[in-house]
């Protein structure tokens with residue numbers, strides 16, 4: 741399957757814009773562990789982390805943003 745950029749239910753911690761993920765998941769708001777992620781506005785990069793399942797029907801995945809970890813990758 742080919743991966744595509746899809747909007748993801750998370751916000752950029754720098755500019756507050758929407759995040760999108762590079763995933764082969766079929767549904768918006770879903771992604772797989774370690775899928776690439778970026779902010780649609782400023783291009784901040786991250787990775788998807790899958791947390792524990794919750795009972796609220798919410799998506800347990802969230803974004804780990806590069807600049808907010810101890811990762812020195814910079815945005816060009």
Ligand SMILES: [Zn+2]
Nearest residue numbers: 752755779782
């Ligand atoms: Zn941003």
